[in-house]
Amino acid sequence: MKKRSYALFLVLLLAMSTFLAACGGGGKENGDGENGSGKSDNILNLTETQDIPSMDSVLATDAVSFNTLNSTMEGLYRMGENDEAVDGIAEGEPEVSGDGKTWTFKLRDAKWSNGDPVTANDFVFAWRKALTPDTAAEYAYIMYDLKNAKAVNEGKMKPEELGVKAIDDKTLEVQLENAVPYFKELVTFGTFLPQNEKFVTEQGKKFGLEADTTLYNGPFTLAEWKHEDKFVMKKNPEYWDAEAVKLEQIDTKIVKDTQTDVNLFESGDVDQIKLSSEFVDKYKENEGFFTVKESSVFFLRLNQESNEILKNVDARKAIAKGFDKKGITDVLLNNGSVEANFFVPEEFAKGPDGKDFREASGEYLKTDIKEAQKHWKAAKKGLGQDKITLELLNYDDDLARKTGEFIKEQLETNLDGLTVNIKQQPFKQKLDLETKMNYEMSLAGWGADYLDPMTYLDMYVTGGAHNQQGFSNAEYDKLIQDAKTTLLLEPEKRWEALVKAEKILLEDEAAIAPIYQRSRAYLKNPRLEGVLFHKVGADQSYKWAEFK
The missing domain is CATH 3.90.76.10 (Dipeptide-binding Protein; Domain 1)
Structure with missing residues (x-):
């Protein structure tokens, strides 16, 4: 990763954070019926790294939209x-x-x-x-x-x-x-x-583009939506189970870097934030610190449809094996995330024998620089090129920028003759470019929609809506189709088909380059309880949240 002039800034920030923590920021009791953020007991203050792309439930595709829809x-x-x-x-x-x-x-x-x-x-x-x-x-x-x-x-x-x-x-x-x-x-x-x-x-x-052009039937309504700034949800008096909803309001501010998140928490302006690696060690003994292992897997999309380099399987295997995943999980993330040599995550789905899917399946595309270099040499020979340039599409938030820069440095160092140019885009625009297949490589993530390996594996059937990279394999397609139909009443054979499909996707084809399974480190107001964290669908539920 390229070095940056962070040292002095971090020293000053940590000194200021220590002072603010000593003053009780982010967890103070004031005896006036206010929560730890200094706000009303019935108002939860949060941050989000991106704006909501859509409130139309049939068009939503991303975590921010689904999280908001889950509340409203x-x-x-x-x-x-x-x-x-x-x-x-x-x-x-x-x-x-x-x-x-x-x-x-x-x-x-x-x-x-x-x-x-x-x-x-x-x-x-x-x-x-x-x-x-x-x-x-x-x-x-x-x-x-x-x-x-x-x-x-x-x-x-x-x-x-x-x-x-x-x-x-x-x-x-x-x-x-x-x-x-x-x-x-x-x-x-x-x-x-x-x-x-x-x-x-x-x-x-x-419909679904503004707060007042959307209708709600959930615990909250979207009362205010200032694009790229903030959105406000208020308790829905028409909700059938309104008595179970303790919060009157949830205010969410768009904040793209953890530095600002920490400052807001310390000053008592937010009640729960995600921590990036540089803050984990500082806050891990804090009463409000906790981690959550998610089902989200992050990976590189490799566009085989429009890029001649990435049509080459050796080139894809070289990229998938050519960077240090552990450096990302242990240094950049430092939050319990684990390196992913798989696509179906750990501790997620259990088979007919009661064992985790990962026990039945193997590990694929592990970091192996020597193997990567062999594949890269074969790829350049097959392509007849010695110098190759690829573009990496990326999100514009702080962590994604650091991850993208790390992968760029690793691939350029380990794969001779490769240049990686990074194209950072706001969340909504990045999703749009992927949908239009207007990219070469892309840093992407996928979380489960339901508790079955199929929620990952059927993404990559030929012509699939989320197969936004042109991957196609007839044997893979058949395995997925059989697992969805004829094998539903034969759970052992269905499980075997899903295991085999993942092997084709990764070991045989290197259709994607897995990076890590995400855990998240959080810091919250100790009085905040009842927030549910999910492995499928929306990341969190706030219906039952309250300040004790």
């Missing part, structure tokens, strides 16, 4: 403790047919933030919208378990032929292509949220 919207069920689905708009357990293909949900009396009732048609409308080809929803594929969903999404059938029907205002019937044992958990995901047809139609293209 509610589907049939929502994620509760231990990532178990708990009642949402659906009341009680669904009725499931003997063949597991027909699910019937009874809806409770619930309202939208404008007072309209939430009805079964709100789900029918939103799900059809997500699968209508003109919507171009990237996450449409997550609904392919619904009967006729794929055909509808491909324009081969009408949206009205989708296997979802409003029997009456309070009864929703869903038909599936195959029995899906985890369907109840699957519908907690953001793409399955309902939408009020009348309101969406009235807003047209403005």
Whole structure:
């Protein structure tokens, strides 16, 4: 990593932080009914590194959008403790047919933030919208378990032929292509949220772009949204379970660097922040320090569709093995993250034998500089080039910048003749460039949508919505298709198929270059309790948060 003139600045910052900590910043008690941040007991103050790209649930693809939707919207069920689905708009357990293909949900009396009732048609409308080809929803594929969903999404059938029907205002019937044992958990995901047809139609293209062009049925409403500055959520008085919601307001400020986060926490202006590596050792003994191991895996996308270099498998293997992952996890991150020699994360999904997926699978693309150099030499020979330049698309936040610079320095040092140019973009613009496949390499991350390895592996089927790099392998496609259909009732064989698919993706093809599985170090007001952290879907839930 290139050296920077941080030393003097850090010394001054640490000195000031020590002084502020001694004054009780970020955790003070003032006896006036205020929380540790010096704010009202009912207001939670947070930061986020990026603005919300979209509040339209069928178009959302990113963590920031899904986190906000999780607080302001509610589907049939929502994620509760231990990532178990708990009642949402659906009341009680669904009725499931003997063949597991027909699910019937009874809806409770619930309202939208404008007072309209939430009805079964709100789900029918939103799900059809997500699968209508003109919507171009990237996450449409997550609904392919619904009967006729794929055909509808491909324009081969009408949206009205989708296997979802409003029997009456309070009864929703869903038909599936195959029995899906985890369907109840699957519908907690953001793409399955309902939408009020009348309101969406009235807003047209403005829907989901501003606080007042979005309608809410969750614990909070988005009351204020100043783009690239802050957004404010307020308790939703129309929410069916409003009594369980203790917070009156959540204020979130857009902050792109940890330095500012720490200062805000120390001055008592925020209640919970993420810590980058340089602050972990300083705060790890703090009462409010904790870490969370997530299911998010970070990796390099390698665009095989438009880049001749990256079409070469030796070039991809050289890049994947050619940088020090441990240097990233132990130095840059220093928060419990682990190097990833896999795509399906550790401590995530268990197979029919009760063992973690990683026990059944292997380790792939481990850092091996000598092997990387052999592959690089073969790649240059095959390509007939001695000097190669590649561009790395990256986020514009502090940690991503450091990670990108580290990978650049490593690859340029270890792979002779390679130059890596970094292109940093704001979050929304970066996602757009990936969607348009207008990049060469990209630093990316993926978190689970539901508790099954498929949430990672089906990304890379040929033509998949999130296969934004042109990877295609017929054997891989068949394994994934079989695991989604014919093998659903043969769990051992299905597990074997998923293990084999990951091996093809990484060891055989090096379609992506895994980097690390993320843990996050947090610092919070010690009086803040009830925030749930999830391995699937949204990262956090604030419905049950409160200051004790």
